[in-house]
Amino acid sequence: MSVIERSMPRSNSGNHHRQSSDNFILDANYHGRLFHPSAFAQEFGLRSSSLRKNDDDRLFTSGLLDLHSFDTELLPEGQYFDDSEPIFPGNKLAPSSRGLTESNVLKSISADKERANNVAKIKVAVRKRPQNKKEIAKKEEDIITIDSNSLTVHERKLKVDLTEYVEKHEFFFDAVLDEDVSNDEVYAETVEPIVPLIFQRTKATCFAYGQTGSGKTYTMQPLPLKASQDILRLMHHTYQSQGFQLYVSFFEIYGGKLFDLLNDRKKLCMREDGKQQVCIVGLQEYRVSKVETIKEFIEKGSATRSTGTTGANEESSRSHAILQLCIKRSADGTESKPARVIGKLSFIDLAGSERGADTTDNDKQTRIEGAEINKSLLALKECIRALDNDQGHIPFRGSKLTEVLRDSFVGDSRTVMISCISPSSGSCEHTLNTLRYADRVKSLSKGNSFRRDSFSLSNLRDSTVLPVLPHDDNFEDEIAHVSSERNQFGWPKHSGREPSHPSNVERVASGRVEGKLAPSMYSNQQRGQRGIQNERAEKENDYLVPRQDRTRKVSNRVDNNQLSTVEDKRKIGSHAKSVNLSHVENTHSDPDDDLNALLKDEEDLVTAHRRQVEETIDIVKEEMNLLVKADQPGNQLDDYITKLNTILSQKAAGIFQLQTQLAQFQRRLNEYNVFLSSGE
Numbered sequence: 001m002s003v004i005e006r007s008m009p010r011s012n013s014g015n016h017h018r019q020s021s022d023n024f025i026l027d028a029n030y031h032g033r034l035f036h037p038s039a040f041a042q043e044f045g046l047r048s049s050s051l052r053k054n055d056d057d058r059l060f061t062s063g064l065l066d067l068h069s070f071d072t073e074l075l076p077e078g079q080y081f082d083d084s085e086p087i088f089p090g091n092k093l094a095p096s097s098r099g100l101t102e103s104n105v106l107k108s109i110s111a112d113k114e115r116a117n118n119v120a121k122i123k124v125a126v127r128k129r130p131q132n133k134k135e136i137a138k139k140e141e142d143i144i145t146i147d148s149n150s151l152t153v154h155e156r157k158l159k160v161d162l163t164e165y166v167e168k169h170e171f172f173f174d175a176v177l178d179e180d181v182s183n184d185e186v187y188a189e190t191v192e193p194i195v196p197l198i199f200q201r202t203k204a205t206c207f208a209y210g211q212t213g214s215g216k217t218y219t220m221q222p223l224p225l226k227a228s229q230d231i232l233r234l235m236h237h238t239y240q241s242q243g244f245q246l247y248v249s250f251f252e253i254y255g256g257k258l259f260d261l262l263n264d265r266k267k268l269c270m271r272e273d274g275k276q277q278v279c280i281v282g283l284q285e286y287r288v289s290k291v292e293t294i295k296e297f298i299e300k301g302s303a304t305r306s307t308g309t310t311g312a313n314e315e316s317s318r319s320h321a322i323l324q325l326c327i328k329r330s331a332d333g334t335e336s337k338p339a340r341v342i343g344k345l346s347f348i349d350l351a352g353s354e355r356g357a358d359t360t361d362n363d364k365q366t367r368i369e370g371a372e373i374n375k376s377l378l379a380l381k382e383c384i385r386a387l388d389n390d391q392g393h394i395p396f397r398g399s400k401l402t403e404v405l406r407d408s409f410v411g412d413s414r415t416v417m418i419s420c421i422s423p424s425s426g427s428c429e430h431t432l433n434t435l436r437y438a439d440r441v442k443s444l445s446k447g448n449s450f451r452r453d454s455f456s457l458s459n460l461r462d463s464t465v466l467p468v469l470p471h472d473d474n475f476e477d478e479i480a481h482v483s484s485e486r487n488q489f490g491w492p493k494h495s496g497r498e499p500s501h502p503s504n505v506e507r508v509a510s511g512r513v514e515g516k517l518a519p520s521m522y523s524n525q526q527r528g529q530r531g532i533q534n535e536r537a538e539k540e541n542d543y544l545v546p547r548q549d550r551t552r553k554v555s556n557r558v559d560n561n562q563l564s565t566v567e568d569k570r571k572i573g574s575h576a577k578s579v580n581l582s583h584v585e586n587t588h589s590d591p592d593d594d595l596n597a598l599l600k601d602e603e604d605l606v607t608a609h610r611r612q613v614e615e616t617i618d619i620v621k622e623e624m625n626l627l628v629k630a631d632q633p634g635n636q637l638d639d640y641i642t643k644l645n646t647i648l649s650q651k652a653a654g655i656f657q658l659q660t661q662l663a664q665f666q667r668r669l670n671e672y673n674v675f676l677s678s679g680e
């Protein structure tokens with residue numbers, strides 16, 4: 001439960017100290033050094049002697065796009081790429097001054113393109129941060145082990161008989177970065193390969209996802225600075241004299257509204273122009289040609305960001321912060337014509353992922369924030385998946401965040417997701433949620449079917465304790481009933497009888513129905529409490545009903561048979577398809593509305609799942625208390641324990657059922673996206 005105090009704006013003078021030397025942005029100790037040119041050069045691996053004498057040959061022979069090769073490039077002390085420098089000396093390349101021939105440049109550009117094709121459309125990396133002082137003081141265990149690209153969460157659990165066991169959850173990602181990895185290495189692994197692509201008309205997005213205090217800001221803040229340094233180098237060497245310009249903007253999405261972080265938090269509006277291009281009206285973009293200037297902008301914007309305090313982080317981000325580096329060029333390479341966007345690199349520091357799930361907070365504002373955050377995180381995931389599957393329809397209207405990023409989701413785009421996790425046992429649940437989000441983003445991607453089938457579902461299974469089910473006809477009927485009945489998108493319907501709350505389980509747990517349990521085990525007071533608890537559980541079940549209705553509403557618009565699988569859909573002739581589509585179009589104008597409803601359904605399933613788990617834990621705790629109290633001669637403890645085991649088994653089966661539904665739901669959602677895109 002997080003206590004959130006509003007404190008806006010974020011102040012650099014607060015307790016938000018960075019601990020590692022490679023995070024030069026906010027570490028006050030570095031400020032002096034950073035602004036000193038030689039220290040700056042040192043920080044960025046630059047040599048401080050003369051720049052352009054003899055280094056050009058090596059620079060270009062070692063590969064124009066090998067950004068590491070630029071690390072040895074020299075900048076004259078005190079000299080930066082400045083607006084005053086003649087960066088538009090005409091369209092002609094200047095081979096004599098750079099020791100380059102035109103064909104070399106062309107070769108290097110085509111090498112760029114080749115490399116661009118080799119950079120994955122989506123990359124998912126996970127970064128584990130070191131344990132912090134609080135966690136160490138609390139003697140929390142480090143529960144994460146890393147082995148090359150795999151990561152294992154060792155979750156401690158208690159069996160019903162109170163014996164401890166460790167459940168392992170193994171995940172595989174494109175990159176897994178442990179606590180010793182520096183920010184420089186994070187950059188090299190994630191953003192550096194995509195920097196050259198933005199000169200090739202690519203829009204790239206890098207975002208950090210994770211629970212509050214897991215290191216998102218720590219990870220994200222240095223990246224734009226390092227990227228802009230590389231962009232400027234490319235602009236001034238590989239693409240010298242080609243009229244490229246670099247622009248920076250920085251804004252946040254807070255509570256579904258946009259604020260300019262570089263212009264006194266001016267409220268911004270988003271509009272679509274005639275070509276369905278998203279414009280953020282009023283957003284200040286600054287042309288920059290010095291890394292130092294960009295650094296100042298980042299600091300200014302970060303200080304203006306909406307933050308609050310949580311138990312996990314004293315300066316917790318409550319908004320999504322988006323910093324964009326945009327490369328533009330005028331049509332003729334001169335400044336006489338307005339510059340047009342060539343490529344864009346967006347860095348998004350997302351708000352803490354647990355915010356959306358925090359339904360316990362009584363503060364209305366915080367709950368609204370949470371809902372907004374949750375919605376945007378779900379929508380973001382769907383967009384990335386749609387992107388990676390090359391789907392024509394990208395559900396960007398799912399949230400403000402995805403709408404804003406619309407132009408990063410169309411055309412040639414690249415996405416890097418860095419999932420940040422805390423290492424400690426106290427964060428286990430959030431860590432697993434983060435890893436599952438990342439896993440889902442990755443696992444349903446094209447060409448990744450092996451992973452989907454083996455790893456993702458095995459992750460689901462691994463995470464589920466499935467005791468052997470006692471034979472119970474009613475309960476099995478219930479499951480069969482649920483599995484066979486599908487809504488019109490093909491995923492299982494919730495029935496009036498919620499399968500994950502089998503009625504017999506509830507009756508026993510609530511004490512409403514005469515059970516075989518020894519009556520002495522329940523005092524009146526306990527009965528009362530259980531009654532209340534049960535009512536609450538019923539209300540929670542009710543909570544699912546409107547969602548079911550909504551799912552049905554959505555599904556009524558599309559014929560069940562024709563959407564049950566993508567395969568079935570393909571079998572339908574084009575005529576049938578057009579009839580079907582016209583039916584869809586007639587009955588609802590905007591497929592994104594449906595998608596919103598679907599996303600909400602998914603969210604509800606996740607919520608229901610979480611509640612099942614919480615409820616099971618409550619039951620175990622309560623029953624254990626009763627068990628201890630009931631440990632008297634004459635009581636039929638064995639019977640009681642058997643009964644309790646049955647309850648827990650059924651609860652676990654209910655949870656498993658929900659997880660299965662969730663997995664099916666996700667597959668159907670994907671099919672739905674394919675369907676929409678094929679109809680466009």
Ligand SMILES: Nc1ncnc2c1ncn2[C@@H]1O[C@H](COP(=O)(O)OP(=O)(O)OP(=O)(O)O)[C@@H](O)[C@H]1O
Pocket residue numbers: 016017018019020128129130132179210211212213214215216217218219313315316317318350351352353420
């Ligand atoms: N890899 C790391 N190495 C050293 N310190 C780290 C690392 N990651 C995070 N930290 C420290 O942990 C604290 C929390 O990190 P940070 O503010 O980046 O979290 P966050 O995920 O952005 O949180 P929120 O969502 O609440 O804004 C900071 O003090 C930061 O310096």
